[in-house]
Amino acid sequence: MNEEAYTPQVISTGPFHHDNKNFQILEKYKVRYLENFMRRARTNLENLVRIVKALETEIRQCYAETIELDSDEFVTMILLDAAFIIEYFLRDMFPVQWTNEDRTVIKPWITARMQLDFLLLENQLPFFILNDLYQLVLVTDSMYRPFIEVAFHYFGFLNTQNKPSDSNQFNQIIHFVDLIRIFYLPPPDLSERQPDSRVEKIYCATKLAEAGLTFKKSESQCYLKLKYHEGGVLEIPRFTIDNTTEIFARNLMALEQCHYPTQAYIIDYFLLLDFLCRTTLQISLRNTRDSLLSFA
Incomplete structure (x- = not known):
C-alpha cells in the first residue's frame, strides 16, 4: 500500500495527522485565520467554542478510531481547522480578499498541494461542522453563498458533469472525499448497481479487441458511464492519468470500502481499467487519435 497516497504533505485537518511537526507553518497561520473568521462572522471565541463543544460527541463518532485528545484539545483542533478551511475557501471564491501576508505564507506550490491534502480520507472534517460554523458568516452579508456552493467553487474542476449544488445527491455529504465521489457518480436516472454484483475477471483490452x-x-463527461452496444462496441469516456490519479483513486476506493460497499462504483471502475490495461501499454488503445487514455 502506498502510504503517501493517504498522507497530507502541507496541512493537517482532523485528528489523524494533528501532531505532524512538518505542518507548523500553517498550524500557526490557522490562528490568524480563526481571528479573521471571528471578525467576518461577528462573533467571539466563547461562542465558537460553545458551538463545537455541543457537537463534540457527534464529531468524534465520525472517526473510526478513538481520538485520544481531551475535550479542550479536540474542540480547539476542530475550531482551528474548520475556521481555516472556511476562510481559505472564501479567499478562493473572492480573490480580492487575499492579503500580502497570505501570499507570503501560502505560496503557489502550497496552494496546489493543499487542494490534494483536502481530498485525503485521513484528513477530513465532518461536513456538518463546517456548514454549521459557516452559518454564522452566511447571515452577515448577502454576498455569501451557502457553504455547499463555496465547496463547489473550490473543487469545481472535478465537477466535470456540472452537477448542480442543489441536487438531492448532495443532501447528506459526509466530507470532501464524499463530495468528490458524488461528482464522479453516474446521473441518478441511470440504472443502479446491483448490490451483490462484482467485477469478475475480464480479459485485457488487446485480447478483447x-x-x-x-x-x-x-x-460523456461521466467517467463511469460505460456503454455496450450490440455488435460488439464498448463506449468508454476518455480518462486522463497524471501524478494525482493514484491519490484520487486510492482515497475514493477507501471511502467506498468503508461507507459504500454495496455501491462501489469507483472500485468497479478502477478494477475494470486494471483488467483492460494489463498488457504492456495497450498501444492499440492509447496511441490513436481517439485515445481512451490520456497521460498529462
Missing part, C-alpha cells in the same frame, strides 16, 4: 470487441471513445 482480437476477439472482435471494438472500443470507442465516448463524449
